[in-house]
Amino acid sequence: MGNTVPSGRLRRREVVPALLADRGGLLVVAGLGAPAWDITAAGDHPRNLPLWGGMGGAAMIGLGLALAQPEQPVLVITGDGEMLMSLGALATIAVARPANLSVVVLDNEHYGETGMQPTHTGSGVDLAGMARAAGIPRVPAVATMEEVAALRGAIHERSGPLFAQVKIDAETLPLVLPPREGALLQARMRESLLGPEAHLA
Amino acid sequence: MDVAPASTDTWPDELFDLLKAYEVRQVAYVPDAGHSRLIRRCQADPGIKAISLTTEEEGIALMLGAWLGGERGVLLMQSSGVGNCINMLSLAILHRTPMPMLVTMRGDFGEFNPAQMPMGNATQAVLEAMGTVVRRADHAADVAPTAEATLRMAFNTFRPTATLIGQRVLGAKTFGKD
Numbered sequence: 001m002g003n004t005v006p007s008g009r010l011r012r013r014e015v016v017p018a019l020l021a022d023r024g025g026l027l028v029v030a031g032l033g034a035p036a037w038d039i040t041a042a043g044d045h046p047r048n049l050p051l052w053g054g055m056g057g058a059a060m061i062g063l064g065l066a067l068a069q070p071e072q073p074v075l076v077i078t079g080d081g082e083m084l085m086s087l088g089a090l091a092t093i094a095v096a097r098p099a100n101l102s103v104v105v106l107d108n109e110h111y112g113e114t115g116m117q118p119t120h121t122g123s124g125v126d127l128a129g130m131a132r133a134a135g136i137p138r139v140p141a142v143a144t145m146e147e148v149a150a151l152r153g154a155i156h157e158r159s160g161p162l163f164a165q166v167k168i169d170a171e172t173l174p175l176v177l178p179p180r181e182g183a184l185l186q187a188r189m190r191e192s193l194l195g196p197e198a199h200l201a
Numbered sequence: 202m203d204v205a206p207a208s209t210d211t212w213p214d215e216l217f218d219l220l221k222a223y224e225v226r227q228v229a230y231v232p233d234a235g236h237s238r239l240i241r242r243c244q245a246d247p248g249i250k251a252i253s254l255t256t257e258e259e260g261i262a263l264m265l266g267a268w269l270g271g272e273r274g275v276l277l278m279q280s281s282g283v284g285n286c287i288n289m290l291s292l293a294i295l296h297r298t299p300m301p302m303l304v305t306m307r308g309d310f311g312e313f314n315p316a317q318m319p320m321g322n323a324t325q326a327v328l329e330a331m332g333t334v335v336r337r338a339d340h341a342a343d344v345a346p347t348a349e350a351t352l353r354m355a356f357n358t359f360r361p362t363a364t365l366i367g368q369r370v371l372g373a374k375t376f377g378k379d
Contacts, residue, residue: 064270
């Protein structure tokens with residue numbers, strides 16, 4: 001791996017495909033903005049829910065999905081700005097304790113969609129520490145591509161809940177847009193899980 | 202604080218029976234005296250995942266996740282919490298997700314606390330502004346039939362719906378100053 005960047009940090013479009021490699025039944029919810037473009041760049045999929053809105057909701061969507069589908073690994077990929085908006089969700093997830101839920105924050109320390117204003121994580125706010133303090137039992141440190149590969153394995157183990165904060169470079173990359181029709185995005189994931197019966201509920 | 206239903210009131214048990222009849226599997230809630238008996242019954246039922254929230258909009262997101270995974274969710278909250286949900290309700294419209302809400306009213310019939318009035322007075326308007334089908338129940342006998350309509354409209358027509366349980370049903374706490 002490895003086009004290096006001056007920051008020396010990991011690159012989001014290397015991290016995300018590594019997390020989604022050999023995805024099996026993995027269900028993916030991506031926070032709005034760059035994480036949604038990243039999962040789409042890795043290959044759009046019926047089991048992807050890229051969000052176009054509802055900022056602050058990604059982790060809780062993952063919780064509802066994980067509780068409904070305990071046999072499937074569920075991965076929420078979101079940004080530091082989105083996660084900072086819903087820190088209470090870390091406490092709610094820790095209490096609900098879904099073993100199959102992983103939340104991975106791609107932390108570039110900036111609000112990319114609005115012009116790269118700094119977020120609090122660049123000023124010392126430690127999301128992984130907050131997750132640990134909330135009581136999330138697995139909070140692995142991830143700073144290398146080897147650790148990303150290990151994280152991918154942990155996501156499939158379903159022995160969480162798991163939270164990981166991955167510091168990434170604040171690069172701006174070409175947009176790779178997923179479908180924008182929310183009803184389609186919802187229906188295709190339900191059909192993937194439930195079959196055609198999904199549409200007769 | 203609001204007031205818990207009297208032990209002789211049957212509507213909280215009727216609401217629980219409805220949640221079971223409509224196969225609701227995820228019940229999201231914030232602490233609430235008006236819903237206290239219903240919450241306890243959900244917590245005690247092994248077929249229901251009762252999810253305690255830190256803020257109400259978490260419940261909106263949770264209901265989308267539940268539906269994505271093939272389960273039905275319901276959100277229990279007070280009218281003040283409706284204000285916290287406004288932007289997150291975009292998800293219900295965008296994705297056409299059933300999101301029934303059972304809301305106990307404050308800032309309504311006989312309120313004592315002036316801080317409850319602004320949100321209580323705005324609750325129905327802001328829900329409707331976000332595309333929610335709202336019905337009110339102002340008498341105990343109307344609570345269950347109205348909640349059943351709210352569940353049916355959500356799950357059969359794929360949208361956010363709400364029953365507002367009026368303070369006339371719940372009573373208003375007056376801190377000893379009637």
